[in-house]
Amino acid sequence: MICxxxxxxxxxxxxxxxxxxxxxxxxxxxxxxxxxxxxxxPNIQIEPICTARPPDEDTxxxxxxxxxxxLPDMDSTLIRRDINRLMHLDGVRWYEKSxxxxxxxxxxxxxxxxxxxxxxxxAAMEVAGRFETLTKAQLVPELAxxxxxxxxxxxxxxxxxxxxGIGVPRDEARSDTLLISxxxxxxxxxxxxxxxxxxxxxxxxxxxxxxELAVSMAFGSLVGELNPTICDRxxxxxxEYHSGEIVQKDxxxxxxxxxxxxxxxxxxxxxxxxxxHLEAEGFARDNATLLKYLNMASDxxxxxxxxxxxxxxxVGALVEPDLDKALSLYEQAASNGERPGLTRIALFLExxxxxxxxxxxxxxxxxxxxxxxxxxxxxxxxxLSELVLETEGRWAGTENARQLLERAVELGDLDGTISxxxxxxxxxxxxxxxxxxVNLLAKAVSVNGGISPLKTLFSAYTCRAVDAPxxxxxxHWQALEQATATANIDLSAHEVxxxxxxxxxxxxxxxxxxxxxxxPSALASWLKLLExxxxxxxxxxxxxxxxxxxxxxxxxxxxxLEFELAENRxxxxxxxxxxxxxxxxxxxxAALTLAExxxxxxxxxxPTAAAQAQGEAVTLLTEIAKLGYGKAIQLIAGFAKxxxxxxxxxxTYRDIIEVDGDFSALLFAIPYVTGPDRERMxxxxxxxxPCDYKNAMLMAGVTRQVGDRDGTGHWLDVxxxxxEDNTWAITDLAKARYDLEGPSGATLAADMFERSYALGDxxxxxxxxxxxxxxxxxxxxxxxxxxxxxxxxxxxxxxxLAGYLGRYRKADDATQSSIxxxxxxxxxxxxxxxxxxxxxxxxxxxxxxxxxxxPADLTSATDWLxxxxxxGDATAMADYGEALAFxxxxxxxxxxxxxxxxxxxxGGSHKAGEITRLIRLSRGG
Numbered sequence: 001m002i003c004x005x006x007x008x009x010x011x012x013x014x015x016x017x018x019x020x021x022x023x024x025x026x027x028x029x030x031x032x033x034x035x036x037x038x039x040x041x042p043n044i045q046i047e048p049i050c051t052a053r054p055p056d057e058d059t060x061x062x063x064x065x066x067x068x069x070x071l072p073d074m075d076s077t078l079i080r081r082d083i084n085r086l087m088h089l090d091g092v093r094w095y096e097k098s099x100x101x102x103x104x105x106x107x108x109x110x111x112x113x114x115x116x117x118x119x120x121x122x123a124a125m126e127v128a129g130r131f132e133t134l135t136k137a138q139l140v141p142e143l144a145x146x147x148x149x150x151x152x153x154x155x156x157x158x159x160x161x162x163x164x165g166i167g168v169p170r171d172e173a174r175s176d177t178l179l180i181s182x183x184x185x186x187x188x189x190x191x192x193x194x195x196x197x198x199x200x201x202x203x204x205x206x207x208x209x210x211x212e213l214a215v216s217m218a219f220g221s222l223v224g225e226l227n228p229t230i231c232d233r234x235x236x237x238x239x240e241y242h243s244g245e246i247v248q249k250d251x252x253x254x255x256x257x258x259x260x261x262x263x264x265x266x267x268x269x270x271x272x273x274x275x276x277h278l279e280a281e282g283f284a285r286d287n288a289t290l291l292k293y294l295n296m297a298s299d300x301x302x303x304x305x306x307x308x309x310x311x312x313x314x315v316g317a318l319v320e321p322d323l324d325k326a327l328s329l330y331e332q333a334a335s336n337g338e339r340p341g342l343t344r345i346a347l348f349l350e351x352x353x354x355x356x357x358x359x360x361x362x363x364x365x366x367x368x369x370x371x372x373x374x375x376x377x378x379x380x381x382x383x384l385s386e387l388v389l390e391t392e393g394r395w396a397g398t399e400n401a402r403q404l405l406e407r408a409v410e411l412g413d414l415d416g417t418i419s420x421x422x423x424x425x426x427x428x429x430x431x432x433x434x435x436x437x438v439n440l441l442a443k444a445v446s447v448n449g450g451i452s453p454l455k456t457l458f459s460a461y462t463c464r465a466v467d468a469p470x471x472x473x474x475x476h477w478q479a480l481e482q483a484t485a486t487a488n489i490d491l492s493a494h495e496v497x498x499x500x501x502x503x504x505x506x507x508x509x510x511x512x513x514x515x516x517x518x519x520p521s522a523l524a525s526w527l528k529l530l531e532x533x534x535x536x537x538x539x540x541x542x543x544x545x546x547x548x549x550x551x552x553x554x555x556x557x558x559x560x561l562e563f564e565l566a567e568n569r570x571x572x573x574x575x576x577x578x579x580x581x582x583x584x585x586x587x588x589x590a591a592l593t594l595a596e597x598x599x600x601x602x603x604x605x606x607p608t609a610a611a612q613a614q615g616e617a618v619t620l621l622t623e624i625a626k627l628g629y630g631k632a633i634q635l636i637a638g639f640a641k642x643x644x645x646x647x648x649x650x651x652t653y654r655d656i657i658e659v660d661g662d663f664s665a666l667l668f669a670i671p672y673v674t675g676p677d678r679e680r681m682x683x684x685x686x687x688x689x690p691c692d693y694k695n696a697m698l699m700a701g702v703t704r705q706v707g708d709r710d711g712t713g714h715w716l717d718v719x720x721x722x723x724e725d726n727t728w729a730i731t732d733l734a735k736a737r738y739d740l741e742g743p744s745g746a747t748l749a750a751d752m753f754e755r756s757y758a759l760g761d762x763x764x765x766x767x768x769x770x771x772x773x774x775x776x777x778x779x780x781x782x783x784x785x786x787x788x789x790x791x792x793x794x795x796x797x798x799x800x801l802a803g804y805l806g807r808y809r810k811a812d813d814a815t816q817s818s819i820x821x822x823x824x825x826x827x828x829x830x831x832x833x834x835x836x837x838x839x840x841x842x843x844x845x846x847x848x849x850x851x852x853x854x855p856a857d858l859t860s861a862t863d864w865l866x867x868x869x870x871x872g873d874a875t876a877m878a879d880y881g882e883a884l885a886f887x888x889x890x891x892x893x894x895x896x897x898x899x900x901x902x903x904x905x906x907g908g909s910h911k912a913g914e915i916t917r918l919i920r921l922s923r924g925g
Contacts, residue, residue: 048265251282267300378413630664798835862889874907
C-alpha cells in the first residue's frame with residue numbers, strides 16, 4: 001500500500017521538481033518531540049507564476065461594495081480564496097456575505113458544487129461561531145454521506161469535524177479512519193496532522209507510515225505542480241519550519257522556502273524574507289537580499305513593506321537618505337485609507353514640518369482620516385487638538401481643542417488625558433474644575449501608567465489650586481516622582497561635565513535615561529558629558545549625535561551649556577553658531593535664545609557690530625512676539641524709555657496676548673488691564689505657570705505691582721514651599737516678605753536670613769546685620785551684631801566683614817558705642833584692609849591718621865590711604881593727596897598731590913577741589 005502511495009505521489013510531481021526533491025536526504029532522526037528533517041527548496045530556474053493575492057484592504061473594499069447579485073468577473077479559485085480570507089479577517093462580520101458568495105459561485109460554476117460548496121458553508125459557520133445553526137442544518141452529515149466519493153481534502157476536513165464534534169457528535173474512531181484514508185491518499189494536511197499525532201503519542205495504531213516518509217511525502221505533495229496556486233503550498237512548508245510544530249524549527253530553511261515562494265511571485269513571502277533579515281536570528285543577515293525583497297514586497301503594494309522601505313529612506317539606513325522618496329512610499333501605504341499608512345504620513349509631516357511647510361494640510365487630513373476610522377487611535381485626536389491650539393491660539397481654541405481631547409481620553413490616550421487636564425487647569429475657575437483635572441491626571445498615573453503626570457499633579461497642588469499650596473497632596477505626588485527617578489535633573493554645565501561612573505553613577509544613569517526619553521536638556525547634557533567622559537568612544541558619541549537629531553531644541557539646549565562653559569569670546573561665538581543652526585531648523589522656538597545671545601555684550605565688543613546685533617535681535621523678537629511669546633514682548637518693552645513706551649508695546653500685542661499669550665506675556669499684560677480682564681489674565685497665568693520658585697515670585701511681583709496685597713502674600717506662601725535649601729531663594733524670599741510687611745515682618749525675615757546665613761549665604765548675613773543694628777526694629781540686637789562680626793573674622797570672610805563695618809559706620813552713636821565696647825574696631829578695620837577691602841583700607845588709614853602718636857603711625861596711615869586711592873576710592877584719593885600736599889607721613893610732593901586731588905575731584909570729592917585751590921595759591925598760581 002505504501003509503495004502504491006509513493007508511486008502515486010511521485011507521479012504528480014513534475015520532472016524538474018522531482019529531480020531536485022530526490023536530492024533531499026529523507027533520512028532523519030527524532031530529537032525530542034520534533035523531527036530533525038531537512039527538506040530544501042528545489043534548485044531550479046523559476047519565474048513568477050503565482051496569482052498575487054490583493055491587499056486585504058482591496059479585498060474588503062471589493063466585497064464590501066458587492067450588492068449580492070452577479071459575481072464579479074473573477075476566476076472561481078480567486079473568489080474561493082477571497083471567501084476564506086474575509087472569514088479569516090472577521091468571520092462574524094463577513095458571514096452573511098460569504099454565504100451569498102458561496103451560493104452565487106455554486107450557481108455559476110457546477111464544479112464548485114457538492115463537496116466543495118458544503119465545506120465552504122461549514123467553514124463559514126464554524127468561523128462565525130454558528131455551531132447551533134450548523135448542527136441543525138445537518139451539513140456535516142450531508143458531507144459524510146458522500147462516502148468513498150469524498151476527496152482526500154474533504155476526508156481530512158470531515159475527520160476534524162468528527163474529532164472536535166463540529167456539527168456532529170464526537171467520534172474519534174471515525175475521525176481516525178477518515179484521516180488515515182486521506183493520509184494514504186496523499187493529502188498533505190492529513191499527513192502532517194498524523195505526523196503531529198505521532199510526535200505527541202496520539203496517532204491511531206493503524207497508521208504505520210514511517211514519520212520521516214510521511215513528512216517527506218507531505219512536503220512533496222505541497223510542492224506539487226508549478227501552477228498559480230503553488231505559492232500557498234510552498235509557503236505552508238516555510239511556516240512549518242518557522243513554527244517548529246512537526247519538524248525542528250529551522251530559521252534558515254524557513255527563510256529559504258519563503259524566498260523560493262517569493263521568487264514564484266508571492267509578495268507576502270517576500271515580506272517574510274525581509275522579516276528574517278531584519279531580525280537576523282538563526283542565519284547571517286544580508287542587506288542586499290533584504291533590500292531586494294523589501295522592494296519586491298513594496299512594489300506589490302504591501303503597505304507595511306512600503307512603510308518599512310520608507311523608514312529606511314527616512315533615516316538613511318542601507319540606502320541614501322531621501323525624504324521625498326520616504327514620503328512617497330508613505331503616501332502609497334496610506335492610499336488604502338488604513339491606519340498604518342495614515343499614521344506614518346501624520347508623524348512624518350509632524351517631524352519634518354520645516355522641510356514640508358506646504359504639506360501641513362496633508363498632515364491634518366491624515367489625522368482627520370485616522371479619527372474617522374472604525375477603531376480610531378486616541379493620539380490622533382490629541383495631535384489634532386494641538387494643531388487647533390496652534391492655529392486658533394491657546395485661549396481662543398480652547399473649546400474646539402477640548403472636544404477633541406475628551407474623545408482622546410475616551411480612547412485611553414495618555415498624552416490626551418494629560419493635555420485635557422492641563423487645558424482644564426489653565427482656566428479652572430472653581431474647585432470642581434480643579435478636581436476634574438487632577439482626577440484625570442491621577443487616572444493617567446494609576447491606569448495608564450504615566451510618569452509625566454506626577455510633576456503636573458505636584459504643580460497643580462502647589463501652584464495652581466485656588467487654595468494652594470496644598471502641601472500634603474503635593475508632597476504625595478512629589479514622592480512618587482522621586483521614587484520613579486523621573487524628576488527633572490537640574491545640573492549646571494560644570495556639574496554635568498564632572499559626572500563619572502565613579503563619583504555619581506546613579507545621576508549618570510538617570511541622565512542617560514532622560515536622554516533616551518528625548519528630553520532636550522538631558523540630551524544636550526549627555527552629549528556635552530560625552531565630550532569630556534573617558535568612557536565614551538567615537539562610536540558611542542556618533543550614536544548619540546545621530547539619536548539627538550530626532551528631537552527638536554537639542555541644539556538650543558546645547559548652546560546654553562556652551563555659553564555657560566565659555567571662558568572667552570571665541571567660545572561664546574562658537575555657542576552662538578549653534579544657536580544660529582538651531583534657529584534655521586526650529587524657527588520661532590529657538591529665536592528667543594538667539595536674540596538673547598545677540599544682545600549679550602560679551603559676544604559683541606565692537607560698537608558697530610553690537611548695533612547690528614541689536615537690530616537683528618529686535619527683528620527676531622518682533623517675529624516671535626507676534627506669536628504671543630511673552631519673553632520676547634518683555635525684551636522689546638525693555639527698549640522703551642518710559643512706561644508710556646512700555647504701554648505702547650502692550651497695545652501692539654494686546655490682541656495676540658488675549659488669543660495666544662503664554663505665561664510671560666500674561667504677566668507683562670496684567671498691570672495694563674483692569675477689572676474682569678485682569679482677573680481673567682491672572683487666572684490664566686496661574687493655570688499655566690511653570691511651578692517653581694522663580695515663577696511663584698514673578699506672580700508675587702505682579703500682584704504687588706497692581707496693589708493686590710493678599711495676592712502677593714499668597715504667592716509668597718507658594719514660593720516658600722518651593723525654595724527648599726536654596727540659599728539665594730531663602731534670602732530673596734525673606735527680603736520680599738520684609739518689603740511687603742515692613743517692620744512687622746522683621747522677625748520672620750531675620751529667622752529666614754539666619755537660616756540662609758547658616759547655609760553659607762553672605763548676602764543673608766549682610767541683611768541680617770542690618771536688622772540687628774536698626775534700633776527701631778524688634779530684631780535690634782547689638783550683641784547679635786557682634787556675633788556676626790566675630791563669625792566673619794573667625795571664618796575669614798573678609799568681604800562680609802567689610803560689609804558689616806560699612807554698615808557699622810552708618811549706625812547711630814549708641815549702637816556703635818555698644819558694639820565697640822566688645823570689639824576692637826580698629827583691629828577689625830586692619831583685618832578687612834589686609835584682606836583687600838578698599839573701603840577698610842581707607843577707614844583704617846583714616847583711623848590711624850586721627851589717632852597717630854608718632855611719625856610711624858602717620859606713615860602707616862598714609863600708606864593705607866595710598867592703597868585705597870590706587871584701588872579707585874575717591875575719598876582716599878583726597879586724603880592721600882592732602883597728605884602729599886602737606887607732607888603728612890610722606891615727603892611733601894605738591895605735583896603728585898595735585899594729580900591725586902584732581903582725580904578725587906573728578907570722582908566727586910569737594911574736599912579735593914578746595915585743597916587743590918589752596919596748593920595753587922601757595923605756589924603763586
